[in-house]
Amino acid sequence: MQVGVxxxxxxGRMLALAGYPLGVRMRLYDTPxxxxxxxxxxxxxxxxxxxxxxxxxxxxxDVVTYEFENIPVATVEALEQAGLTVMxxxxxxxxxxDRLAEKTLFQSLGIPTPDFSxxxxxxxxxxxxxxxxxxxxxRSGGYDGKGQAEVTAAQDAESAWAxxxxxxxxxxxxGLICESRIDFERExxxxxVRGRDGRTAFYPLIENRHERGILRESIAxxxxxxxxxxxxxxxxxxxxxxxxxxGVLTIEWFExxxxxxxxxxxxRVHNSGHWTIEGAAASQFESHLRAxxxxxxxxxxxxxxxxxxxxxxxxxxLPALLAIPGAHVHLYGKxxxxxxxxxxxxxxxxxxxxxxxxxxxxxxxxRDAASGN
Ligand code: ATP
Ligand code: MG
Numbered sequence: 396m397q398v399g400v401x402x403x404x405x406x407g408r409m410l411a412l413a414g415y416p417l418g419v420r421m422r423l424y425d426t427p428x429x430x431x432x433x434x435x436x437x438x439x440x441x442x443x444x445x446x447x448x449x450x451x452x453x454x455x456x457d458v459v460t461y462e463f464e465n466i467p468v469a470t471v472e473a474l475e476q477a478g479l480t481v482m483x484x485x486x487x488x489x490x491x492x493d494r495l496a497e498k499t500l501f502q503s504l505g506i507p508t509p510d511f512s513x514x515x516x517x518x519x520x521x522x523x524x525x526x527x528x529x530x531x532x533x534r535s536g537g538y539d540g541k542g543q544a545e546v547t548a549a550q551d552a553e554s555a556w557a558x559x560x561x562x563x564x565x566x567x568x569x570g571l572i573c574e575s576r577i578d579f580e581r582e583x584x585x586x587x588v589r590g591r592d593g594r595t596a597f598y599p600l601i602e603n604r605h606e607r608g609i610l611r612e613s614i615a616x617x618x619x620x621x622x623x624x625x626x627x628x629x630x631x632x633x634x635x636x637x638x639x640x641x642g643v644l645t646i647e648w649f650e651x652x653x654x655x656x657x658x659x660x661x662x663r664v665h666n667s668g669h670w671t672i673e674g675a676a677a678s679q680f681e682s683h684l685r686a687x688x689x690x691x692x693x694x695x696x697x698x699x700x701x702x703x704x705x706x707x708x709x710x711x712x713l714p715a716l717l718a719i720p721g722a723h724v725h726l727y728g729k730x731x732x733x734x735x736x737x738x739x740x741x742x743x744x745x746x747x748x749x750x751x752x753x754x755x756x757x758x759x760x761x762r763d764a765a766s767g768n
């Protein structure tokens with residue numbers, strides 16, 4: 396079996412690693428000269444508009460997938476036209492690239508979402524902010540909290556508008572949207588899988604903690620009710636079925652007053668699912684490969700408890716991390732740069748308190764590295 400992947404970041408690397416024991420060979424394509432995936436699989440470098448070269452490179456694979464959502468939809472469509480099978484379907488990619496299409500999809504499926512609206516002027520934004528605090532976002536191209544500004548009062552509208560409207564618009568969906576700022580209790584995510592035969596499987600809800608828009612920590616399973624778990628699966632099923640989806644899909648939620656509000660989808664494996672490598676029978680990466688290759692889906696139940704910590708900007712001492720029982724270290728082979736995700740550590744425990752205690756040790760080592768100790 397052979398799989399082609401558009402994108403060669405850490406997600407591509409971990410997909411390739413999950414393919415090894417199953418005998419799946421991977422070919423990855425991305426633009427950077429240095430890429431986390433290039434050390435573990437066949438890697439070709441080039442721009443995404445050279446579709447003829449991409450087709451030539453991927454010719455013969457069983458299926459092509461992607462590992463980040465800013466791949467041009469036109470590229471994916473060109474691969475399909477050249478006879479390659481692409482999963483998840485390009486429509487899912489298109490929806491995830493446009494916050495307006497994404498929120499409209501949630502709305503049409505009866506899935507609660509923050510109030511949102513396209514905004515065309517600083518004045519419109521100021522009017523909305525006068526009623527309730529807003530988050531102004533570019534319709535496309537944002538990630539890790541980039542392309543966003545909080546507008547807590549009408550007088551902030553002008554500067555937020557000036558900052559974001561001067562960013563170069565992405566083709567196809569220019570402009571800005573704003574949404575009500577949700578005073579959430581927690582952020583959660585669902586990692587769902589749908590196979591070629593339409594069967595679905597769900598990992599337990601995950602709790603996510605962000606700092607300055609970047610995911611810092613995930614706790615799995617989240618401490619939550621069965622009712623909320625079922626609700627999340629029900630909502631996720633609606634999205635999967637509507638998009639005729641195949642593969643792993645992630646939905647990010649805000650939890651407020653015991654209810655879920657959908658924030659966004661990612662048509663791919665996700666940072667909040669890295670704990671599944673050690674904390675579930677089938678990892679999200681294996682699940683994605685199983686789904687797109689038409690194989691039976693794996694067991695998505697959590698085994699034990701996990702706390703996943705991102706390594707952002709600095710890599711802590713490896714011996715210090717490895718001295719912690721139950722700590723699993725994943726380094727992506729990237730050079731260090733402020734704000735960059737260089738790796739992650741999953742603290743695993745047989746029960747919640749063990750995972751928490753080990754997680755605290757991991758967090759301490761990461762904090763020491765950040766403060767230069
Ligand atoms: P990602 O890295 O997940 O792709 P992103 O840049 O696409 O991020 P969002 O997920 O929309 O952006 O926002 C990043 C974070 O900003 C959220 O996880 C949340 O903490 C905060 N945030 C975004 N929208 C809202 C909102 N409407 N109300 C409150 N907080 C929000
Ligand atoms: Mg997000």
